[in-house]
Amino acid sequence: MNIEDVTNSSFGADGENPLRIFVSAKKDINDIFVKVEKFVQNVHEFYRSYGDEFLTSKSKLQQIESSVSKIAGIRDVLSRNNMKVAFFGRTSNGKSTVINAILQNKILPAGIGHTTNCFLQVEGTDETEPYIEVEGTRRNIESVNHLANALNTESLGDSTLVKIFWPKSKCPILHDDVVLVDSPGTDVSANLDKCIDLYCLDADVFVLVSNSESTLMQTEKNLFIKVKEKLSKPNIFILNNRWDASALEPESLDLVRKQHMMRDTDFLVDELNVVAEDEAKDRVFFVSAREVLGARIEAGQGKPVTLGNYANGFEGRFKEFLDFEKKFEQCLSKTAVQTKFSQHTLEVIKMTSDMNQLLDDIFRQTMAMRNEKMNQIKALKDRVNYIKQQFHILTNEVKHQICHLVKQVEHKVSTALNEEVRRLSVLVNDFERPFSVDPIALSSYKKELHSHVEQGLGSNLKSRLSTALTCNVESTQKQMVEGAKRFVPEISTDSFFLNVTPQHDFKLIYRFNCESLCSDFQEDLEFRFSYGFLQLLQYISGTRSKMEKHNLDTSKMNQPSNSGDSSMVKFATDKLDLIDKLSSSRTTITILAIGGCLIRVIGWHVIAITSSIYGLLYVYERVSWTTRAKENTFKKQYVSHATKKFRLIIDLTSANCSHQVQQELSSSFARLNRMVDNVLEKANTDIQKLEQEIEFLNRQDKIINLLRNEVRSLTGELEHFSTKYL
Known part of the structure; x- marks a missing residue:
């Protein structure tokens, strides 16, 4: 095998690296979740913008707030998600060497004298120099030996996790968000259950590194039985490492391989029940991690791979390791996408579905509220117009009632006052005070008599008129209220009399300023003999003068004017003048x-x-001619003088009383008018408020449509993601 073969066969070198699926899926799902988070926040702000007046359900707001928190939590998890592979096996089975072979670099301490005594997690960093974290404390390292020394000098327990951050530029697999976890030997760790819970439950693939020179041990089986109890169907690969030792006994190679394969597949299929029987053969491999690591290091240094340096069958073992990596990559990527993204995707799809349903509900509620408020506006406007029309009619009726009552009051007061003036002598005679002709005493007597007459007239008129007139006024006020209540039920009789009428009951005020009215009264208390000639002559002349003047006035009114009548009138006038002269000269x-x-x-x-x-x-x-006689004469003169004066103000007083009634009723009606205006003003204010609320709901409706379009788009993206990756 030449260097090109090794390089082209290296981990992740081909253009169809399955691990890139996870990286791509992670980027896509994070982009979608950014949009989902922003969308949920927009829904939250939108729902809160309705305010308490429009919110129909506090639980929905709590649901949205919960979704905001949940999305933020999921995004945080997704940003830290990676593909995790956990390696287990007995001490010295070569777990660290397998990891180094996959990393194509000697990163973890391995070989004679190096035993992993804690959990080591290898992940990539964008920094150029490697470093480790031990219980949250960062420490720089320069090389693998430095790392080995650091691990050996540290007092680390078997449940300690040491994170090794290696530059991604030095290990291609670390580019693809892969995290590899090396564990202490299953035969030496007493806290393996706890460690599995802490570091391995989120692993996507478990790799059991077994020593092909021995059979699968029960301690190794027990570990994965416990993993199976915690995870329903874990993805487990079994690597029979150190298979290069089989080259020393080629005659028994097939038999041993067959025995290992049978035991391993029985364990996966029958004991763990994690794969079907036809799939089990793709989960068991026979490799030599030491050989693969050495060949890859040589290739990485640009050296040719010399087959003479490796045992017979190296090419087959190398290819099988590559086959393991290929299937391992496929399973890891597929499983990681499913385990890391499937549940979150389903949650968000349900969440967006709920949000869509929520927006549909809000849309319907908004439409219903808008229609209801439009109906309320129409009803209020109709009521305002109706109240205005009815109040115009009531105004005309009240004006007619006030006019009629004013005339009635004027007539009653005039009649009653005339009667009281005719009875003035009785009122004056009831005045009992010491009388004296002394000017000072007489002046005081007059003032008291003025006050007595003024109070007496007022009291008599009140007793005769006030009760009846007050009842008439209150009756008219009640008629106003009843008339207004026909079209403004908010106005009640109690509120009207509490807020419309004065605090005291209405009473007519009769103004008689006797002192001013009779200021020109001059008494004549000199003694005059009743039967003196002059008095008799004046009496006779006065009587005849009155009779003849009466006849003369009657003739003037009843007979047409002519020359004869004029002569008679002139004669009678001359005769009266003569008698007057005789009586006065x-x-x-x-x-x-x-x-x-x-x-x-x-x-x-x-x-x-x-x-x-x-x-x-x-x-x-x-x-x-005693003081008593002088007092009687004084009172008679006063009655005569006061009677003339009071008759002059009868019309003025009755007009004043009718004006008081008119003013009281007009004031009451004006206040009733204000009460009706307050009702109309409140109705107009309610109309303006409803119109503003409708404008608000129209704006909310536009936002709802935008959000509904957005949630449909997000749902489409999520469904596309599920189809593409899940």
């Missing part, structure tokens, strides 16, 4: 002189008696 003295002439006719005795009676009357009245 000094001509009375003349009349008394004329009366003296009558004495002669009547006689002195009659005149004397009459004069005595007349004098007695005068004396009686003069004696009776």
Whole structure:
């Protein structure tokens, strides 16, 4: 065999290296998972953007958050995933040499005096110099001997894992994410079960390195029986190493090979049940790792491989090692892709399916919410228009009610006030205070009388009108409320009277400022004889004047105007003026002189008696002109004067009261109007909010469609990955 043969037959040199499938699959699945992670994060942000108002299920949000965490964890695992091969066997069976032969370099200490006493894991590094890690501590090494010395000087237990990082540029197999694990001998390690759990359960292929010079030992079998208990169907290869020793006994080679093959296949098929009988022969190989390593080192140094340096049958053993590597690569790559990516791929396919279902549910919910909100907007707009129309009708009705009640109040107040003015003398006579003609005392008496009359009139009017008018006002207010409740049920009678009317009950205020109204009142408390000639003349003239003036006014109103009537009117007027002059001038003295002439006719005795009676009357009245009489005269004069003044303000007072009622009802209706406006404003605010929510849902709908397209694309990529690799 020349150097070209060895080089072309070296591990991974052909263009169809099966290990590249794993590398390619790892790159593809990592690229897909980057997209999946970003997609899940987008779904999470999208779902959270809905807010509590729109979220219908907290569990879905928790599901998405769980998916975000799960994807991040899977990505982390995938980024560190590699193909792992675990080598087991008894001490000195050549496990380290087999690994070195596969690595095409003497990396692990092997040979006389070197025994692996801990777990060694060889993996590639992009650095140019090798180094090791012992329990997380990094240590640089310069060569294999340096490594051997380091391992020998360290106090390492059989369950310790030493990681050896070798430059990928020096070992082609390390380019393909392959990790090789060398273990202590199965016959010396007491903690093998624990070590399997720690370092080997994630191995894709197990290689049992057996010594072909002896039969398969029970300790070796026990190890894989335990592996079988932990893994359902582990991939196990059996290498009968040191097969070059068979060249010394060529006559028994076939028999020994047949015996080994039978024992090994029985173990794989019958005892472990990990492969079928027809597959078992592809899992058992007869090799010499020492020869392969030596030939590959020579080829790597550019030296020709000299067949004389190797035992007979070297070419066959070398080819069988190559066959082992080929089948080992195929099984490793296929198994690694399945074990490392299959479960994760299925999980993500299910996850994307769940996400797609979730997006479909959100899409339907969004459509339903949007339709519901559009219906709500239509209902609110219809209600606003209806309220406006009905309130316009109610406004006209209330205006008519207020106008009618105002007129009614004005009439009632006017009637009641007229009656109270006619009874003013009773009210004045009820006033009992010490009376005196002293100017200061009389002034105080007037003020108190003004206050008494003012309070009495107000009290009488309140007792006659206030209760009825207040009931009318409240009845009208209730009618307003009932009218509004027909189209605005939110308005209640209780809330209306609590928030619309003043804190106190409505009461009419009657304003009588008697002191100002009767400020021009001047009392006349001088004594005047009731039957004096001047008083009699004034009484007669006053009565006749009133009668004739009444007749004159009647004739003016009832008869048409003509020249004759005008003469009569003029004559009557002149006659009245004459009497007035007689009663008000000094001509009375003349009349008394004329009366003296009558004495002669009547006689002195009659005149004397009459004069005595007349004098007695005068004396009686003069004696009776006491303070009480003066008070009565004062009150009569006050009643007469106040009656005239009050009659002047009857219309003004009744108008003022009706204005109070109008103002109260108008104020109440204005506040009711504000309550209705508040309802309309709230409805318009709700409409604006719903319109904003619809705009939000429209934007969410666009995002949902993008996410749904994205999840379909991801599902397609995952299915393509499964078809291609799984």
